[in-house]
Amino acid sequence: MKPIPSYSTFARIFTLGALLVLGVQAHAGDPLPSWNDGPAKQAIVAFVKATTDKASPRFVPPAERIATFDQDGTLWVEHPMYSQVMYILESVPALVKAKPELAKVPPYSTVLEILKGDHAAIAKLTMPDLEKLAAATLTGMSTDTFQAEAKAWLAKARDPRWKKPYTELTYLPMQEVLKYLHASGYKTYIVTGGGQDFVRVYSEATYGIPPEQVIGTAGATKYGYDQNGKPFLTKEPKLMLNDNNAGKPEGIHLMIGRRPVFSAGNSTGDQQMLEYTQAGDGARLAMLVLHDDAKREYAYGPAQGLPDTKVGTFTQALYDQAQKQGWTVISMKNDWKKIFAFE
Amino acid sequence: MKPIPSYSTFARIFTLGALLVLGVQAHAGDPLPSWNDGPAKQAIVAFVKATTDKASPRFVPPAERIATFDQDGTLWVEHPMYSQVMYILESVPALVKAKPELAKVPPYSTVLEILKGDHAAIAKLTMPDLEKLAAATLTGMSTDTFQAEAKAWLAKARDPRWKKPYTELTYLPMQEVLKYLHASGYKTYIVTGGGQDFVRVYSEATYGIPPEQVIGTAGATKYGYDQNGKPFLTKEPKLMLNDNNAGKPEGIHLMIGRRPVFSAGNSTGDQQMLEYTQAGDGARLAMLVLHDDAKREYAYGPAQGLPDTKVGTFTQALYDQAQKQGWTVISMKNDWKKIFAFE
Numbered sequence: 001m002k003p004i005p006s007y008s009t010f011a012r013i014f015t016l017g018a019l020l021v022l023g024v025q026a027h028a029g030d031p032l033p034s035w036n037d038g039p040a041k042q043a044i045v046a047f048v049k050a051t052t053d054k055a056s057p058r059f060v061p062p063a064e065r066i067a068t069f070d071q072d073g074t075l076w077v078e079h080p081m082y083s084q085v086m087y088i089l090e091s092v093p094a095l096v097k098a099k100p101e102l103a104k105v106p107p108y109s110t111v112l113e114i115l116k117g118d119h120a121a122i123a124k125l126t127m128p129d130l131e132k133l134a135a136a137t138l139t140g141m142s143t144d145t146f147q148a149e150a151k152a153w154l155a156k157a158r159d160p161r162w163k164k165p166y167t168e169l170t171y172l173p174m175q176e177v178l179k180y181l182h183a184s185g186y187k188t189y190i191v192t193g194g195g196q197d198f199v200r201v202y203s204e205a206t207y208g209i210p211p212e213q214v215i216g217t218a219g220a221t222k223y224g225y226d227q228n229g230k231p232f233l234t235k236e237p238k239l240m241l242n243d244n245n246a247g248k249p250e251g252i253h254l255m256i257g258r259r260p261v262f263s264a265g266n267s268t269g270d271q272q273m274l275e276y277t278q279a280g281d282g283a284r285l286a287m288l289v290l291h292d293d294a295k296r297e298y299a300y301g302p303a304q305g306l307p308d309t310k311v312g313t314f315t316q317a318l319y320d321q322a323q324k325q326g327w328t329v330i331s332m333k334n335d336w337k338k339i340f341a342f343e
Numbered sequence: 344m345k346p347i348p349s350y351s352t353f354a355r356i357f358t359l360g361a362l363l364v365l366g367v368q369a370h371a372g373d374p375l376p377s378w379n380d381g382p383a384k385q386a387i388v389a390f391v392k393a394t395t396d397k398a399s400p401r402f403v404p405p406a407e408r409i410a411t412f413d414q415d416g417t418l419w420v421e422h423p424m425y426s427q428v429m430y431i432l433e434s435v436p437a438l439v440k441a442k443p444e445l446a447k448v449p450p451y452s453t454v455l456e457i458l459k460g461d462h463a464a465i466a467k468l469t470m471p472d473l474e475k476l477a478a479a480t481l482t483g484m485s486t487d488t489f490q491a492e493a494k495a496w497l498a499k500a501r502d503p504r505w506k507k508p509y510t511e512l513t514y515l516p517m518q519e520v521l522k523y524l525h526a527s528g529y530k531t532y533i534v535t536g537g538g539q540d541f542v543r544v545y546s547e548a549t550y551g552i553p554p555e556q557v558i559g560t561a562g563a564t565k566y567g568y569d570q571n572g573k574p575f576l577t578k579e580p581k582l583m584l585n586d587n588n589a590g591k592p593e594g595i596h597l598m599i600g601r602r603p604v605f606s607a608g609n610s611t612g613d614q615q616m617l618e619y620t621q622a623g624d625g626a627r628l629a630m631l632v633l634h635d636d637a638k639r640e641y642a643y644g645p646a647q648g649l650p651d652t653k654v655g656t657f658t659q660a661l662y663d664q665a666q667k668q669g670w671t672v673i674s675m676k677n678d679w680k681k682i683f684a685f686e
Contacts, residue, residue, distance in 0.1 A: 197600070211599065212599045212600055214600065221593050221596050233593065233619075240597070241583075249576060250563070253564050257543045279573050279574050279575075
């Protein structure tokens with residue numbers, strides 16, 4: 001066989017060439033243009049330089065460059081309510097259409113009130129209510145059907161404040177961190193308390209993160225066959241991984257099997273992931289986004305006297321732990337020059 | 344900032360350059376030199392060419408190039424007994440040393456008889472016995488301790504026939520397929536009924552497959568802190584994923600979230616993974632290794648009149664299904680020129 005480079009070799013050369021150019025550009029300019037100069041930006045740049053420089057004592061071999069990011073409140077907006085909860089609520093009318101008797105039964109009736117504009121009614125929903133609604137709207141269908149439904153919703157849904165698709169409400173500074181780490185040989189993962197199947201629907205288009213690098217709260221599926229003998233998976237109402245708090249390092253072990261060297265979060269649900277990341281040897285960077293910008297986004301804590309919240313709680317205890325353990329707290333107000341690409 | 348290429352850019356150029364050279368070499372020569380020319384080899388080469396050629400109607404975009412491989416009996420020897428079962432049995436003396444009262448209690452006493460040379464005693468072990476032994480030897484310790492113990496065992500353990508480390512008993516023709524697919528832009532995964540944590544200990548060194556691309560039978564872990572406040576994960580005796588039969592496509596959905604386009608297995612435990620792979624649209628290749636070479640390796644089925652076995656059963660029904668669905672059956676005897684690198 002003559003050594004004629006195949007078409008795919010040419011394609012590879014072209015792709016690698018493009019990567020090189022992009023790589024050089026990323027290094028030539030400022031990799032984090034939406035960040036103000038300050039300790040957070042400096043910490044990220046210093047970490048990337050040290051872990052990718054073979055001469056550095058903090059060098060990390062490429063195979064071990066694992067970076068994990070919480071999603072809600074870390075990569076995109078989570079207030080006034082997590083996008084996936086909006087998906088669950090806005091999926092109720094279709095459920096009621098299929099089973100009209102549900103219209104008068106709580107929690108379905110409560111959701112219909114909320115959707116009619118009675119936003120205060122959301123306070124009536126208890127945790128068991130939300131679990132019931134989640135089971136009704138996220139399970140019982142095939143994985144393919146769920147993907148199609150979630151995709152259709154994402155295309156039409158708009159957030160209440162900016163009237164934009166949720167996938168446009170990602171934080172530009174964090175997108176830059178994802179790209180910078182990726183260009184520096186890091187494998188970037190989302191580690192979210194949100195539904196794994198839900199986030200995987202848009203992670204590649206929104207963050208450049210493929211589905212296999214999304215770890216989230218996951219339910220069991222059940223293998224079966226349709227009437228033509230074609231196999232499919234049904235989403236079951238059975239929790240396999242509750243990817244919050246201690247569930248985050250447990251999920252990282254299950255799905256990656258390596259300890260991350262970089263982790264970013266924004267709430268008490270990320271505490272254990274950051275602890276686990278930092279407990280490894282060598283270079284580590286742990287970061288927390290503090291929502292202290294009521295004007296450009298939202299302000300909530302209750303850390304540092306910010307308003308208290310049930311959605312993305314950042315307690316003073318977590319803030320104190322960050323100070324004590326050397327985690328970097330990112331101030332949206334002071335560290336981010338620009339928050340959204342559409343600004 | 345002046346556009347000075349950083350050290351890491353040079354490192355990337357060098358690495359990409361090396362990849363290009365390797366890529367060209369892989370395409371220039373025969374990518375599967377340990378395979379005899381025949382339908383199996385032709386099917387693999389035709390599949391790779393069609394799925395990586397942009398002009399082909401069967402082209403698969405790089406992001407979707409997912410290939411999944413069973414391990415025991417597909418990538419390495421599983422007879423007379425799965426390596427991990429040997430690990431479990433050979434871990435019993437250390438258990439008994441720590442708790443001498445176990446020496447007279449079955450199934451521990453039975454294992455001690457087996458290890459003394461009474462191989463027939465292995466038939467006395469029931470499935471509940473094995474589960475008890477697995478819980479005792481694979482759980483209750485930290486993930487770091489387990490990794491260290493499994494690594495130490497793999498370094499000293501020798502298989503009973505070739506007297507080689509188990510990690511040398513991989514099939515050279517399948518190693519070539521792994522490399523060929525990887526060089527062609529495929530992400531190669533192990534999808535094994537074996538323990539995920541166990542296989543991850545050696546997958547990178549043995550197959551070039553990183554831990555995050557190993558899906559296996561997995562137990563829960565529990566996050567906690569040692570007396571110094573350092574976090575660690577304890578392996579719990581609680582099954583999360585039984586990665587066999589229907590558990591294989593379920594595990595693939597959980598850990599990858601995409602349907603593979605290529606799958607290889609060798610037993611009834613792989614049937615559903617192959618069905619699931621083939622049920623997708625476009626190019627697909629599903630393969631089964633048939634152990635029909637008693638001289639160079641082992642012969643077992645009971646398909647095609649081969650001796651029956653409980654370890655890696657390949658039934659006639661599976662063989663018939665392969666014929667009907669167009670899966671490629673690989674004959675070790677006829678398709679493989681060489682089985683082991685050490686031959």
